[in-house]
Amino acid sequence: MIVETQGLTRRFGERIAVADLTFSLDEGQVLGLLGPNGAGKTTTLRMLGGLIAATSGSATVCGHSLGKSDAANTAIRARCGNVPEVPGFYERLSARDNLRFFAGLHRLPDAHRRVDAALDRFALGERRDDRVSTYSKGMKQRLSIARALLHEPQLVLLDEPTAGLDPLATASVHSLIRELKAKGVSLVLCTHSLEEVEALADRVLILDQTVRFSGALAEFCERVEGVVIDMRIDALPDGMNLARQDLSRYVFDYAPEEVPQLIRRLVAAGADISSVTQRRTSLRQRYLDLLGER
Ligand SMILES: Nc1ncnc2c1ncn2[C@@H]1O[C@H](COP(=O)(O)OP(=O)(O)OP(=O)(O)O)[C@@H](O)[C@H]1O
Ligand SMILES: [Mg+2]
Structure with a gap:
């Protein structure tokens, strides 16, 4: 040290x-x-x-x-x-x-x-x-x-x-x-x-x-907050944990281990997926969460 x-x-x-x-x-x-x-x-x-x-x-x-x-x-x-x-x-x-x-x-x-x-x-x-x-x-x-x-x-x-x-x-x-x-x-x-x-x-x-x-x-910063998927899809299958959608950007509430299954379901439903990213809490957000209430 x-x-x-x-x-x-x-x-x-x-x-x-x-x-x-x-x-x-x-x-x-x-x-x-x-x-x-x-x-x-x-x-x-x-x-x-x-x-x-x-x-x-x-x-x-x-x-x-x-x-x-x-x-x-x-x-x-x-x-x-x-x-x-x-x-x-x-x-x-x-x-x-x-x-x-x-x-x-x-x-x-x-x-x-x-x-x-x-x-x-x-x-x-x-x-x-x-x-x-x-x-x-x-x-x-x-x-x-x-x-x-x-x-x-x-x-x-x-x-x-x-x-x-x-x-x-x-x-x-x-x-x-x-x-x-x-x-x-x-x-x-x-x-x-x-x-x-x-x-x-x-x-x-x-x-x-x-x-x-x-x-x-x-x-x-490790808190993972779901997954962000950019895709084109006609209709989302039932029972998906969709947190938010903004045009072709979908934010789902899934843990990392559930993501492969989620993607299989989306592809089976005809989705054209262009990107998948994990949504992690930024340092800024964590900092504000920690000190914001002081
Ligand atoms: N020489 C000094 N005499 C009296 N008080 C001091 C002295 N130096 C620092 N302090 C006090 O100690 C506290 C911490 O000051 P410090 O300069 O370490 O803060 P800082 O985190 O570097 O802030 P900043 O981000 O504004 O640079 C403040 O309340 C400051 O007024
Ligand atoms: Mg200083």
Whole structure:
């Protein structure tokens, strides 16, 4: 396990930001961290990265106990890459000098070469000597991701990495996440994009101060709600569990194991079937079902 937390809790004065958070994450897995504004997602990422202390509870991150000692926190920071909600660069320094500074904090060998390679990789090479204050939002975000990966972390904590990015830039962040995952890097992806989680995450953690759901993505969305059949048919046989019909699209209430029999009956009744799909609950629907009533 790359992350294992037990009852992690953080208060700010009287306010509880995160209460009793218990979850784990394996090597090479992507955890989608979801929850409404103010749910405690950023606070969770900052605790995991060793940037703020937990009020109570414990966590092991990359094999070290969080907050146990300065040495443990330093080891965690050396293995974690952070893409914070707000990038936080030295605006009056160039992108290159910013990355050189952060490479210096990690005492990276070969820092200059790494920094230039990172700038090229994130298509900032041409603008590397420009002050960060002259960068667009998307450019700052790419620089933030470049910084997070400079020291080749085992765990990458991404706080809304695609917020405000154009579709192409978003797609390139998504392929980067897949690439890191394929290398065995673990990622916590905090986002408000349910599509992003559906496309990239192995596990989901839904937070609303406390954990509302934690488990595999498939487990969260697995409720099957019947079958959708596109077909032409003159008359439907009697006794079919038709839930809904919209022109040539029919939705039946049948369990997956009943579908072959259903199709045989339809074909026997002269149906020209063009497609059959299972209707699964979308992540969006499950999310709204879970948090809608709060
Ligand atoms: N430094 C702080 N001082 C006081 N309260 C804080 C601090 N940081 C966070 N909080 C509080 O903790 C709670 C959780 O905030 P957090 O930023 O973790 O939420 P979030 O899930 O990231 O929200 P969003 O989706 O809006 O980014 C909020 O009530 C917030 O006001
Ligand atoms: Mg946040």
